[in-house]
Amino acid sequence: MPSAGLVPRRVAQLSALLAMFALFTAQIVSALLPNIPVFVAASAAGLALDTYLQYRDPGLLALLGKVRFDALVRQLLRDMMILVGLLRIDGIDPLREQAPLLIGLCVFYAVHFACQGVSVLVRRSRTLPIVTRNIDASALRLSTAPPRILARRQAHRLLTFSVPITTGLLVTAATQDATWGGIGLGASLTLLVAGTAYLASWLLPKKRAKNEQQVMEWLDGWLEKYRPTTAMYFSGGTSSAYQANMWLSTLSQLEKPLIVLRERFMVQKIDATDVPVICFPKVSTMFSLENSTLKMMLHPANAAKTSQVLRIPTIKHAFINHGESDKLSSCNPYAKAYDEVWVAGPAARDRYALAEVGVEDKDIVEVGRPQLAPIRPYAGPPTRPFTTVLYAPTWEGWDGNPGNTSVVLAGENIVRRLLADEKVRLLYKPHPMTGSVDPRAGVANERIKAMIREANTKRSGARPSAEAAAELTRRTADLDKLTSTSFRSSADEMERMLLQGTPSGDREAAIAEATLAWEKAYWASFPEWEHLIVTEARPAIFACFNEADLLISDVSSVVSDWLSSEKPYAVANTSGMTETAFRTGFPTVSAGVVLTPSAAEVPALLEAVRNPEKDHFTQARADLKEHLLGPSDPPSLVRFDAAVRTLCAKADDRRVRMESRLAAEIPSPRGAADELTGEPSEAEPSDAEDAFSSAESR
Template identity: 85%
Template sequence: MPSARLAPRRIAQLSALLAMFALFTAQIVSALLPNVPVFVAASAAGLVLDTTLQYRDPGLLAVLGKVRFDTLVRQLLRDMLVLVGLLRIDGIDPQTEHAPLMIGLCLFYAVHFTCQGVGVLVRRSRTLPIVTRNIDASALHLTTAPPRLLARRQAQRLLTFSLPATAGLMATATTEDGLWGAIGVGAAVALALGGTVYLGTWLTSKKRAKSEQKVMEWLDQWLADYQPTVAMYFSGGTTSAYQANMWLSTLSKVEGKPLIVLRERFMVQKIDATDVPIICFPKVATMFSLENSTLQMMLHPANAAKTSQVLRIPSVKHAFINHGESDKLSSCNPYAKAYDEVWVAGPAARERYALAEVGVEDKDIVEVGRPQLAPIRPYSGAPTGAYTTVLYAPTWEGWDGNPGNTSVVLAGENVVRGLLADDNVRLLYKPHPMTGSVDPRAGAANERIKAMIREANTRRSGSRPGPEAAAELARRTVELDKLTSTHFRTSADEMERMLLQGTPDGAREAAIAEATTAWEKAYWASFPEWEHQIITNARPAIFTCFNQADLLISDVSSVVSDWLSSEKPYAVANTSGMTEEAFRTGFPTVSAGVILTPTAEGVPALLESVRHPEKDHFTAARAKLKEHLLGPSDPPSLARFNQAIQALCTKAEDRRVLMESRMPGEIPSPREASEEMSEDSESNGTDTVTA
């Protein structure tokens, strides 16, 4: 199915490449003959096709760049063939007409390369040592970005500015009058020269940002004024931002002055809407600005390679909070012993670390619950509507190739087939966003499951919400997007986004929460109650799906732990190859749920127990397991979380006082030690490797 959908696009791309090479061939042959009509048509069509592809499908042309047949080479070849063709047209004088045109084209390319060099200087001058969000950085003289065509799109700039030159030269080939070519080439040179001069204005003191030293001095002053106490540190790839985003609501409610610390520049825009200040430190050296701030502790929702760098700051305490807990080995990674404390939801995680024997001592484990679970509504009894809503939310395949990680490959289709066979089931299918990223079989199974659900919907019928429901959803979507997204113009760069994303309105988070609730209500109201749903976007969030569902079917993952806060029935697919008894013993989170085999023959009985609670034998077990996994309900999780923050901050402050009581210089700071290592390495002629 996916390959069939991609076929027309692949055919169009291949046709475009073949057409480009055919036009080059026609241009060569017609220039040598010469054949003026074919020569003019091939030269003009080649440039127009190349320019169109640059704007509409630059990825296709990137393939040609890999074999060194990039835009510059192609345009040079076209212009060279144009000059060859003009030489072979009898009515054009090589001395008085052809030579000036050749000199003009050379001048055009000289200006193009100059503009390219200016663009490099402008980009470097606008690359700050840090990136911020939700911070007023106007004191840094931030300015809007130059046009992207001039500063960053050299291929598009070359082809666009070449259009008048090619048009003039083709007019000369047709009329045998060199004046037209001179006008066209002159216009191209003027465009390139004007663009270069305009781009160069971003190098003037009026538009140029402050130096790195001034920027870091400004940051030190901002940190002194803001006085942060607790930060969330995050580093990761493009698809991992959800691991940090799930903690934003909690971070905004902590006592003290919260801060978000990032390491990758792109991640600044991946973090969801929040009022918490964000600082990105791409380099280790700049990150040590935090060492002299009031920051006392950091929260870590994930382990990353760059985490070891921030752990070198001794004045800051570190707590690992993870991005979800499950019975998988990844939930008790040996790296956790690098932190001062490991914060877990409840006693189950404490026991998990003890059994894993990965070096995390029991005294360093703190139970704080799961503050994010507050929006999940509790169990209210059997389904009351015409349909039983089932959420199938399998996890992804993981890195280790364990067949028990995800049920999608071995059991997914059977589970979905069993659910779709019941006419009174409405299925919500929400696969993990990374499904298929490691194992192609998981991606293929995921696509087959989606196809099954779409086909099942074609066999169902019934009344649908009126057009006003769709209009309400569209209105709520626009309203929520305005609150959660900052719409930048196409040319906006990092510095311009910093300028636009200054200090936020303090009431924004409350407005977002209200708008999100309204959007969720409109979203579910826009679908008929009998229609199955495939949910792959960030909205609606998983907790919203929890509140819609009567039953969860999932894998051994944090989804099950979070679901248990509702105490609703759930089932877990066992694709590990273990017996049910061993599976329940090895993975405590599944002990209060129904275990499904890969064939999923237990689905009908599972649905029966949901519709008739007297047949549900796990009601009491779920309540007991909930407390074991998530801790007690009183005091609330957020209160316990704040208590843990205050306790660790006190430890950090005690250590700071102790260090200040010692002789100055007795213990070098990480920054001083790093500088000393660099000096020693330079004197020895060796390079240092930052951990």
């Protein structure tokens, strides 16, 4: 079932397509009759609609491209119909007046194709073998990008530059004066020729970047100067960048860190950071890391391209995952491909042992979860008028297991029970991938949102002042300025590399401070009685943790992270298992309340949150926290740093052993000659010389 906002958009898109075909039909019929007013109006309206959609809804026109009715075909058909119409209009000499117009139109299309060829050459010349960020790459002769309409938007260029031609030809049809058509053709040709020449200037040496060999030599020099020791390797799809972003703050604390990516688009998906970023789209370029000072790599996710970097023998690899839960995905057999598997605490060690996926216990290292530091600890029962409940269900997953998410079978019941309590303030933060696999989850998600919006209409009370909203606006602008780079629409990969050179100052500390200020302003901008639907990247899940008194979630890493606060929580059981089996199968549930699909347990759960003497899981949560996340002392970041240094030392030891073995296996050229002649080498004295030296020393 499509969302409410999607239906009007689909109707508008269908109406636009029908209007386009109706205008083509009117143009053809009126050209053959001929009916000059209808002909002129249909031709002009067709070009105007096509150009408008090209700028406002290119995705819709992309559908026409799939059936080979793209912008070029549409414009050729439109111009052909105009020429047919001119043939049918009395007063225009076909040979003396219309023939030059036809020739001029052919020349225009020839120049258009020439411009397209130049644009391909320019794009290729601006595609470097690597992409960087937070690295000064000015030595590569980086330059700003040409206008996008010339370099990358063939359809926009054709339709935009066709406007003078079509206008001139239509005026000719209305006045029977071919001069207007000639003026339109001259204007379009002049603009297109000038644009092509301007675009071709990016092929000149001054604007052209260095070739692949020169770029890789520059990178080798930068690596030698920077001397990285630890890198985070990441590869994935457009929606998976969060898996790497959650480790940025931890990575930035290490000495000489580096981020290694494989997909070009991912360079801009990584959040604001001072850590240098290098993207290696090709395997051959990535192997330049083999001769660098890099000792180890951290892997927050398994990906198809991970196997490629594991081939580099000089680098040690540690799997750090992007969150731990009781799901089988947290014990992927692929983990045995790494040198070590870093987990939060003893629970994950036990999980791997039970899973029997080939990961040996000696290769598991407990490092805690360093990124959980911002989560505030439990400070007692709610003291505010409203008990804030965070409902953060996970998504449906790939395996179709109904127990993955509570949204479908229990979500509406959970929300209905919470909204029935007048002293509850609900924060609803669904997983961003909800509904991506099972449409029922998307439908239930929309219904839950509608329930929350309706509940808000039934509440009233004092609202924050206008100053609070103004403060949030100011804090948002400050944070956006720190976390985002403003690129003009024409900016390409090379221009972004130029603009995202070496960062100035300690940006990450400034971002952390600005984020805290933004979060404070965000919560203050809403009345404390208003339910909130949180679907944007901000506020982050940890900020919601700090605002909430109770968490309701599913079996996911959200529960493990929440336990660092030791606040009460509940987990929905939609798996069909009994409560005993559910608790046994999923240890993270053992210190929380289990909710059935009917959510009948919610009132008692809220009562226990408000009255700690009725909370029977206080000590269990503290014990489970240590079991899942490890001890609080030493801090997780200290343990993580120690694990990094230990694995780097193992990489150093291996290099020393390999160098010694290689030196022993490959004799020196002089030594090889001595073996043939039987003469001792200068580096290795003869027995007589050894005896003489010994006697002399005595």
